[in-house]
Amino acid sequence: MQKSITHSVPCSGISITGQHKTTVTLFPAPPDTGIVFVRDDLPGKPQVECKTKYARTDSRWTSLVKNNIHIEHTEHILAAITGLGIDNIKIHMDSSHIPVVSQFSSASFVNALLQAEPVLQHIPKRYLTVTEPKWVFDSFTYQGERYDSILMALPNRQPMFTYLLEYPGNQLPTQLANYKHTTDLAFASELSEARSYIIDYEYDQVAKLIGSSIDQCLVFSNGTANKLRWDNEPARHKLVDLIGDLTTIGIPVQGHFIGIRTGHKTNIMMAKKLFEGFGGDVR
Structure with missing residues (x-):
């Protein structure tokens, strides 16, 4: 419901x-x-x-x-x-x-x-169900080399989200986060407290963009940060962003979403692709 x-x-x-x-x-x-x-x-x-x-x-x-x-x-x-x-x-x-x-x-x-x-409420919940594999790509350049990002959507009976965080320059340790939406309180305990983060060399650039709110950012230096809530907190926060961005579809999704080096741009690309009918079915 x-x-x-x-x-x-x-x-x-x-x-x-x-x-x-x-x-x-x-x-x-x-x-x-x-x-x-x-x-x-x-x-x-x-x-x-x-x-x-x-x-x-x-x-x-x-x-x-x-x-x-x-x-x-x-x-x-x-x-x-x-x-x-x-x-x-x-x-x-x-x-x-x-x-x-x-x-x-x-x-x-x-x-x-x-x-x-x-x-x-008294009306049944509707879903956008992933019925066949779909994916979106993006790319970026690091030290003159191209690296790809991919976000995949696979059929799955329950909402499930996986993220592989991997920086070519090893600015953060490679890490994996996985979340399966089993109950409505699972998000509260497993993901809600995962914080956004920046890497120390980004500090000045980001500070110009977000001003004093940067004081609330988790800052990594030499691949580490103080008092992490989980060892894979950055990857967990990427799942928070992914779930939030897919919410722009307007109804909940059923499928397994797997992101590798992805971010807001690829998340919204996937949301638009599914909503426009490429592999999604509203039920």
């Missing part, structure tokens, strides 16, 4: 640009509403539905853009919503930015949604 929340709840943090505090307030929504963002700060309170046709990858995060109305930095809140199995919700915003919370993880969003008491 579809799921919403029982009552509204706010969640606050700093904008991803590090310029100001921002708050989202999560509200219940009727069955078949989907995920809808509401810009309370703009005249007429325009709405932006969570759909792949509005998805954009900007710099280091994902956004939704409809009629030049921006919803910035969507991946972590969308991962929390999908991770808890919630289908119908309205997210009221006081700026264009979803807040950065709990050190660029999804944990505070998960906690807020649990406080709002998820509740089953």
Whole structure:
């Protein structure tokens, strides 16, 4: 059955640009509403539905853009919503930015949604089911050599996500993370606290982009960082991003998604490919 929340709840943090505090307030929504963002700060309170046709990858995060109305930095809140199995919700915003919370993880969003008491609704849940293998490719250059990224979608009865993190320059240890969505609380315990990260040589570049919010980033130097929550925390966070980005499809997916050196760009490429009907079936 579809799921919403029982009552509204706010969640606050700093904008991803590090310029100001921002708050989202999560509200219940009727069955078949989907995920809808509401810009309370703009005249007429325009709405932006969570759909792949509005998805954009900007710099280091994902956004939704409809009629030049921006919803910035969507991946972590969308991962929390999908991770808890919630289908119908309205997210009221006081700026264009979803807040950065709990050190660029999804944990505070998960906690807020649990406080709002998820509740089953009377309409059956619909899925986009992967019925045949599909894949998307991208590539990058490191020290003059080309390296490929690939994201695969394979048929599977349950949502399952695997990520292989591998840097050609060994800036981080090669690591694997795997997540199988067995219960709506599994995401909370296995992935929600995995934090975004940067590598020390990126610090100045990223600081120019996100300002003071960089203070919440996990920083790796010489392949290590202090007080990791899991040995493979970076790979787990890549799964958070993947789940959040695939949420832009607008309905939950059933399949096994395997990413190798992938990121927001490939995630959204896959979301668009599935939504447009190449191997997906809405049931």
